[in-house]
Amino acid sequence: MNFPILSSLILLPTVGALFLFFIKEKEGNNATIKYVALFTTVVNFLISIYLWVVFDQSTSNFQFIEDRIWIKGFINYKVGIDGISILFIILTTFITPLCIISVNNSVKNRLRDFLIAILIMESFMIGVFSALDLVVFYLFFEAGLIPMFLIIGIWGGARRVYSAFKFFLYTLLGSVLMLVAIISIYWITGTTDVVKLYEVGIDVKYQNLLWLAFFSSFAVKTPMWPVHTWLPDAHVEAPTAGSVLLAAILLKMAGYGFIRFSLGLFPEASEIFTPLIYVLSVIAIIFTSLIALMQEDMKKLIAYSSVAHMGFVTLGIFTLKQQGIEGSIIQMISHGLVSAALFLTVGVVYDRMHSRLISTYGGLVSVIPKYSILFMVFALASLGLPGTSGFIGEFLILMGAFKDNFLVAVVASLGVILGAAYMLWLYKRVVFGKLINEDLKKIVDLNRSEYFILSCLAGPILFYGFYPDPLINTIEVSVTDLINMYETSLASK
Amino acid sequence: MENLNLILPEIFISLSIMFLLTLGVFKKDSSKITFNLSLFVILITGIITINETFSVTRETLFNESIIIDHMSSLMKIITLIGGFLVLVISSSYLKIFKIYNIEYPILILSSILGMMIMISSNDLIVFYMGLELQSLALYVLATYNRDQLKSSEAGLKYFVLSALSSGLLLYGCSLVYGFSGSTNFDIISNQLSSNEYVLTFGIVFILVGLAFKISAVPFHMWAPDVYEGSPTTVTLFFTIVPKVAALTVFIRFLYVPFLNLIDQWQMIVVFLSIASMVFGAVAAIGQTNLKRLVAYSSIGHIGYTLAGLATASNEGIQSSITYISIYVVMNLALFSCLLMLRRKDQYYEDIDDLSGLSKNHPLLSLCLLLILFSLAGIPPLAGFFAKFYVFKAVLEQSMYFLAIVGLLSTVVAAFYYLRIIKIIYFDKEKDKYDTDHSLWLKFSLTFSTILILFYFIFPSQLVEVVSRINII
Numbered sequence: 001m002n003f004p005i006l007s008s009l010i011l012l013p014t015v016g017a018l019f020l021f022f023i024k025e026k027e028g029n030n031a032t033i034k035y036v037a038l039f040t041t042v043v044n045f046l047i048s049i050y051l052w053v054v055f056d057q058s059t060s061n062f063q064f065i066e067d068r069i070w071i072k073g074f075i076n077y078k079v080g081i082d083g084i085s086i087l088f089i090i091l092t093t094f095i096t097p098l099c100i101i102s103v104n105n106s107v108k109n110r111l112r113d114f115l116i117a118i119l120i121m122e123s124f125m126i127g128v129f130s131a132l133d134l135v136v137f138y139l140f141f142e143a144g145l146i147p148m149f150l151i152i153g154i155w156g157g158a159r160r161v162y163s164a165f166k167f168f169l170y171t172l173l174g175s176v177l178m179l180v181a182i183i184s185i186y187w188i189t190g191t192t193d194v195v196k197l198y199e200v201g202i203d204v205k206y207q208n209l210l211w212l213a214f215f216s217s218f219a220v221k222t223p224m225w226p227v228h229t230w231l232p233d234a235h236v237e238a239p240t241a242g243s244v245l246l247a248a249i250l251l252k253m254a255g256y257g258f259i260r261f262s263l264g265l266f267p268e269a270s271e272i273f274t275p276l277i278y279v280l281s282v283i284a285i286i287f288t289s290l291i292a293l294m295q296e297d298m299k300k301l302i303a304y305s306s307v308a309h310m311g312f313v314t315l316g317i318f319t320l321k322q323q324g325i326e327g328s329i330i331q332m333i334s335h336g337l338v339s340a341a342l343f344l345t346v347g348v349v350y351d352r353m354h355s356r357l358i359s360t361y362g363g364l365v366s367v368i369p370k371y372s373i374l375f376m377v378f379a380l381a382s383l384g385l386p387g388t389s390g391f392i393g394e395f396l397i398l399m400g401a402f403k404d405n406f407l408v409a410v411v412a413s414l415g416v417i418l419g420a421a422y423m424l425w426l427y428k429r430v431v432f433g434k435l436i437n438e439d440l441k442k443i444v445d446l447n448r449s450e451y452f453i454l455s456c457l458a459g460p461i462l463f464y465g466f467y468p469d470p471l472i473n474t475i476e477v478s479v480t481d482l483i484n485m486y487e488t489s490l491a492s493k
Numbered sequence: 494m495e496n497l498n499l500i501l502p503e504i505f506i507s508l509s510i511m512f513l514l515t516l517g518v519f520k521k522d523s524s525k526i527t528f529n530l531s532l533f534v535i536l537i538t539g540i541i542t543i544n545e546t547f548s549v550t551r552e553t554l555f556n557e558s559i560i561i562d563h564m565s566s567l568m569k570i571i572t573l574i575g576g577f578l579v580l581v582i583s584s585s586y587l588k589i590f591k592i593y594n595i596e597y598p599i600l601i602l603s604s605i606l607g608m609m610i611m612i613s614s615n616d617l618i619v620f621y622m623g624l625e626l627q628s629l630a631l632y633v634l635a636t637y638n639r640d641q642l643k644s645s646e647a648g649l650k651y652f653v654l655s656a657l658s659s660g661l662l663l664y665g666c667s668l669v670y671g672f673s674g675s676t677n678f679d680i681i682s683n684q685l686s687s688n689e690y691v692l693t694f695g696i697v698f699i700l701v702g703l704a705f706k707i708s709a710v711p712f713h714m715w716a717p718d719v720y721e722g723s724p725t726t727v728t729l730f731f732t733i734v735p736k737v738a739a740l741t742v743f744i745r746f747l748y749v750p751f752l753n754l755i756d757q758w759q760m761i762v763v764f765l766s767i768a769s770m771v772f773g774a775v776a777a778i779g780q781t782n783l784k785r786l787v788a789y790s791s792i793g794h795i796g797y798t799l800a801g802l803a804t805a806s807n808e809g810i811q812s813s814i815t816y817i818s819i820y821v822v823m824n825l826a827l828f829s830c831l832l833m834l835r836r837k838d839q840y841y842e843d844i845d846d847l848s849g850l851s852k853n854h855p856l857l858s859l860c861l862l863l864i865l866f867s868l869a870g871i872p873p874l875a876g877f878f879a880k881f882y883v884f885k886a887v888l889e890q891s892m893y894f895l896a897i898v899g900l901l902s903t904v905v906a907a908f909y910y911l912r913i914i915k916i917i918y919f920d921k922e923k924d925k926y927d928t929d930h931s932l933w934l935k936f937s938l939t940f941s942t943i944l945i946l947f948y949f950i951f952p953s954q955l956v957e958v959v960s961r962i963n964i965i
Contacts (some may be wrong), residue, residue: 063819143872149911165908172907178885180893
């Protein structure tokens with residue numbers, strides 16, 4: 001494969017953004033601007049689907065590798081994908097066009113700049129998932145801060161400045177330690193190429209500190225308890241499309257990082273720190289679920305539920321069982337779809353009522369039935385009802401956890417119940433009950449584009465809930481190989 | 494017979510200065526022609542420098558008191574480019590303040606001459622001569638807008654403190670001379686190897702004097718006041734060009750005469766570096782004047798360059814030089830933006846004046862955004878790579894503490910850069926600024942912003958040029 005398909009996947013959104021840059025911003029051009037952005041992202045989505053089709057599922061080797069000299073004698077620009085990363089890339093290219101369709105109402109001013117930010121963000125996110133060199137990975141990982149900071153800060157809600165700063169500084173603080181670790185790895189092993197590092201391995205005596213440095217970055221990004229506090233703020237203040245990107249994709253960077261780097265590069269250290277991850281994950285699951293129960297703001301509730309779901313993900317990853325890791329990946333994909341959908345559903349009523357408070361609503365089912373049905377699908381998917389993708393993920397994770405540590409699994413299972421509690425209670429308060437608020441009587445049901453977006457999301461959620469095989473087939477070989485590599489390197493010591 | 498071609502740039506520039514002075518005496522209203530001629534002079538000097546010295550690995554002149562090597566030629570070129578761009582974007586600013594006189598370009602030229610001598614010096618006396626030549630020109634430049642109280646104050650402050658530091662420097666030089674019996678760097682390097690206390694004093698005095706010139710903490714007190722008080726174009730000159738020269742001398746001192754005394758100075762440089770990084774980041778948070786803020790941010794940046802120097806390795810020196818080159822570009826871009834904040838012949842330099850800039854001036858704000866993120870060291874902009882090289886060198890020597898403190902202070906520093914971005918992008922807009930800027934100003938902003946933005950595509954070039962510098 002000579003054509004640099006991954007690089008074009010990464011670059012295409014940026015090129016689209018460049019086009020937008022030269023379109024003059026005025027009222028009449030808004031439609032053009034949107035169509036250009038949409039066109040770019042849809043093309044990108046189609047490319048990524050093509051990638052999935054030609055992707056060879058029978059090998060765990062990296063495919064579509066591009067390797068060029070970047071900084072002579074030091075870093076190569078190396079990208080490539082395996083079964084794990086391709087799913088995240090497709091998730092990214094799938095969610096972004098939906099975000100762009102959804103900006104209809106929520107973004108009033110500076111539509112062009114907003115779309116430029118989103119497109120550039122997409123480039124960086126795809127870059128993160130396809131980077132095969134630590135420095136390249138870091139570059140994309142960090143660069144994403146800039147557009148996200150602007151998205152929250154310019155188009156956000158009332159406390160947007162505070163949230164944008166908190167988001168930026170928290171993440172930056174976590175990642176600088178990772179930078180130290182990356183450079184140290186270079187000096188220890190002489191390379192930052194992930195594939196070579198998998199082969200060479202890193203000396204055990206360095207692993208613990210390096211693992212912690214990577215952990216500090218991923219823990220903030222995941223986010224794990226107790227460094228999760230930036231997430232509710234960022235989610236609440238960000239515009240809908242921003243929240244969607246944040247929840248659906250940005251958080252997955254960390255989960256992906258755990259799998260690709262923490263497990264792959266530091267197996268011994270991962271073994272040592274597994275209890276730490278377990279404890280933090282379980283706390284995240286239980287504690288943030290309880291917090292979610294008490295929220296009055298819908299977006300905040302979903303944000304806390306994200307923390308809880310990501311708790312499941314980290315738990316699953318570090319069970320180091322086939323089921324656990326596969327479950328985590330599916331849970332991440334599923335959470336990407338579900339949380340995006342939930343933020344969009346909140347966005348729908350927010351655009352109409354300009355309130356995110358649960359108490360504003362109630363009895364929606366009698367005025368906007370279509371909306372209520374779709375909302376139900378997403379709420380049920382979020383709590384992990386069998387038949388939705390959320391179930392597959394949580395079930396596999398818990399299976400892996402039971403194999404590894406009974407107590408942790410039992411406590412984590414409690415989280416599933418709590419998840420059902422806050423989600424159903426939210427749904428009950430918003431959709432059922434009496435229609436008390438007079439203003440709600442005038443509320444209109446989903447318009448065409450909203451209906452389209454939400455059905456697009458509901459489709460895969462239900463489809464993969466019943467038939468997860470395509471996902472599992474894609475990741476299976478890679479995960480098996482990862483675990484084998486992990487076990488052999490543990491055994492050899 | 495000495496090969497005078499090697500110092501042709503210096504000879505040419507000094508003859509030109511004399512010629513321009515004479516021209517100023519005999520021709521009335523010659524400021525415009527002096528300006529243009531000076532630009533021409535710098536250009537020619539640059540070309541000569543590239544032609545005559547760029548490929549020279551190492552040559553000495555005049556009993557080894559002048560040295561031409563890869564470092565000196567590269568740093569001279571950076572100095573000249575910096576000087577050229579400063580001069581070229583100065584004119585409209587000076588015209589508004591009615592200080593568009595012949596002295597300005599001549600002073601800039603003479604300080605550049607002084608710096609070139611400093612950069613090439615391989616001898617205590619030659620070094621001191623160059624230093625004083627550039628300092629004297631800089632004192633006058635600082636107070637150039639003499640009708641303004643602040644400018645005069647800045648000049649006086651700079652003069653007093655700088656004279657003090659020159660005194661310390663001289664005292665250190667004399668101590669070193671006393672121990673080695675020579676003023677030549679190479680001979681000193683061979684003579685000094687003992688651990689005598691008094692010699693350490695000499696080194697400390699010299700380092701203090703140099704730290705003052707590059708405004709490293711705790712010898713930075715003059716910088717904010719002088720930067721704020723001086724005319725903006727002169728501040729720009731202060732923040733980039735003398736720093737390049739002083740840094741070169743710093744490198745030369747540490748790695749030629751004091752090479753055998755690494756144990757003595759390494760801790761000092763590490764301290765200077767950490768103090769500058771941390772202090773620069775923390776103190777900038779409370780600033781409301783942009784020029785003061787730039788002063789503190791430049792203190793922080795000097796901290797990073799010193800971190801590279803503290804490693805006592807070629808890698809470290811190269812990373813410092815890379816850092817300072819990228820820093821020059823970033824500062825040039827930043828000041829080009831500042832010079833665009835003009836409304837009816839009045840320049841604005843408070844942070845609040847930037848409020849809501851993005852609504853009225855989207856392109857200017859975009860440039861500022863990129864520049865500020867680059868200064869904060871966020872990838873993929875050039876500023877990130879600058880820091881990256883430095884920390885790569887620092888970690889090679891396993892100086893983890895320095896690296897971690899440095900990177901944590903980038904997070905603190907990111908806060909105040911973000912604050913400016915917040916004001917530009919998130920706050921309410923104010924009145925429009927004038928947009929009739931000179932072509933050169935626009936050029937320098939576009940040029941430097943493009944360099945910052947697209948540096949990541951071809952990072953190897955700069956690394957290659959710099960990697961020829963092998964001092965140790």
